[in-house]
Amino acid sequence: MSTDAQHQNLRPPWILGNKSLSDVSRDICGIFERKPTALWWIAFLVAASMLAVGSAAMIYQMATGIGTWGLNKTVGWAFDITNFVFWIGIGHAGTLISAILFLLRQKWRTSVNRAAEAMTLFAVMCAGLFPLIHMGRPWLFYWIFPYPNNRGPLWVNFRSPLVWDFFAISTYFIISAGFWYMGLLPDLATIRDRATSKLRRWLAGFFSLGWDGSYRTWVRYESLYMLLAGLATPLVVSVHTIVSWDFATSVIPGWHTTIFPPYFVCGAVFSGFAMVLTLMLIARKVVHLEDYFTHRHVGAMCKIIILTGSLVGLAYLTEFFIAAYSGNPYEQFVFINRAFGPYSWAYWIMVSCNVITPQLLWFKRIRGNLMIVFLLSLVINVGMWFERFVIIVSSLHRDYLPSSWAMYTPSLIEVLTFIGTFGLFFSAFLLFCRFLPMIAMAEVKGVLREGHHAPAPAPAAPVRAAQEVEA
């Protein structure tokens, strides 16, 4: 095989079907310009009912107090914090895909970044609910802002990682939302230009901030995008780092370990990618995105899942190894208790879902079978929820004093609240699919000519400009 032919094999196109620029606009805008299908309505009604049930549970526990939870004096943190970390972790993929993969010039990100960023925002909203409810008096949430107040010397404790968490997550949310909106501008202009109804044209026109598609606009847009990507990159890492500090700064065996920051970040990216895959594989089938979200995209995401999943596995191993190596009996007890104690079932679910499952993705044939990939992504989501549960509950439930050992079971209210956040997440995501382009059209247009295609007409000026800046 000649070197040229080899190069063609190594660099196939990202977008299939030899699309033209207008094909992209038509395909993607078509998704929400049509009337919603029956399937969409069913999905939305299911999600909305879950949200309604969850809201009822939230109202009930706010009115009654968090005594409605299954906590006891030994296990003072459990379901609520597990769900918080679970959702925050899922909220990591979006900004990783849009910021870090942008800086690494991974062109395949263009097909998933929009949906992943939206998912990030919704996941962070779901996560935020849990600490808010946990405050007990959520209507006083603003007390966590450090501002001069009339409450006497009542200030937040700046040395508490819980306060850092508040700052980290709110910053992350604001920047992620800004980044997402910024990326939407050229697509909003496309929606405006295609709109047939007055209302849509006015709304899209208003929110596209007068986008005119000129060379100058594109250059400014691209440099702003890169700056935001650079700013968002440390945020992706910092959020879960600080979440890990919620645990690691304590002196509780099983929580206090120095590897937590990078380990939590890896786990977050791992779970986030699994959730993006879950959603994108459904969307791919339902609204026919086969040409945009191809096997190659799935393959690239699977590889990141292998990487992060294996790093998470290495972190589990490190914790065990160092517990044994340290010679510290308390440290050792926690890990033996994790694997063989009363919560060992949760531990082994975690290990088999998070460490063993992703190893299947080493095989090209498994990566190529989207049904299996979809099932594996669900398994990883489950596994990553259990990881947080194991870390939080199994480290607490048997403390230094055997007389205070206890077990924890979630109450119905806690379970319903968790279901409610899924309702919120999916309702929001379904609405997003109805009103905004799920795929970043402008960015996909920039990579249409990537790879080896049949000869095609030269791209229009703004796209060429975008390509130049991106390249």
Add this chain to the structure above:
Amino acid sequence: MMTTSPTYRLEETADIGLAQKWLSLFRVFMLVGAATLVAGALLGGDRFWSGLLLVSVFLVGLGLAGGALIAFEYLSGAGWSVAVRRVPEAMTSFLPWGGLGVLLVLVLHPSLYPWMSHEHHFAGFKAFWLNRPFFLARAVAYLVIWIGFTRLLVRNSRQQDLTGDARCRQRNVAVSAAFTVLFALTVWLASVDWLMSLEPEWFSTIYGVLFFSGLMSSGLATVVLFGLWLRRLGPWRGVINEEHLQDLGKLLLTFCTFWAYIWFSQYMLIWYANIPEETGYYIHRVRGAWGSLTIVNLLLNWAIPFFVLLPRNNKRNSRIIGQVAVVVLVGRLLDLYLMIVPANREASALPDAWVVGLTLGLIGVAGTVFWRAMKQAAVVPVRDPLLGESLHYHQ
């Protein structure tokens, strides 16, 4: 021996007069190193042996970083770095030399590790893990794995120069995957064995990650320096340009920042929890002269490379990025120095003549071995299908 088109060979493309000057300098450094080694083995105490451990681990780290960079390139399918690949490939030939140094320390001066003396009686897993025969066997196993896999990667890559066979790349993707998994496990365990167990009561789960981050930043700095050197000497004129430098600069910036993140994570968590069995490690390192060195360490490994490399033009300026690379390499030496030497609580913070002599030897060995390895193949992977992409690459 490989035979390739003559124009791509090092001897034919390099300014031999200039190269000879450099090589003689490296030879002098090597002699200084050899003399230090002999004198140290006969006369030196702990300070000499900890110096030898320092430079050997440094050299092993460069070899490992070379292997990791090649593996990451194949696994990610990166195109931009293909023209640069011969440098990390040549760096992997540091591994036997560095490995030899480590083994010399472990065999000839085991008392550097307090647990090898009889004062320590560990029980359970620790006694099993920290026992001398197993420890030595592990060290040999790590080195065999590293040398074996990197040889395989380099051989396949050079094979492709001759045959242009697409399977060479496919094979290397598979080898890279296997190597990356083993690399993660062995580099982590080797850092625990060779460095962390110098203070056997102390432990930290992030230690392996910290070692990895320093290894990568020093490896990238070395790639930058050797790349600039090859460009100055001729073979790489027209091969690498500002675009490649900018990308190498970005990676260097990234790994320096990653190092700082990991360093801070370890320090902050130990400071915050304030558990006596952990804090001892840092209390000694943040007080007095050691404390000043710790601050300098943060400046060299993070603050300077971060702020200097942030602007685009600095990454594309060969003089600036070259100077930053030197700063990072000095920083890596200091970082390892801070990991190794204060393990002996009586040791003074001032570097002694042993370390200076051994460091000169390190430079001499690195330069000479690198040149020899580069001579064995074409200066770029001439028939890699992505070479064209790399040569014509622009940001």
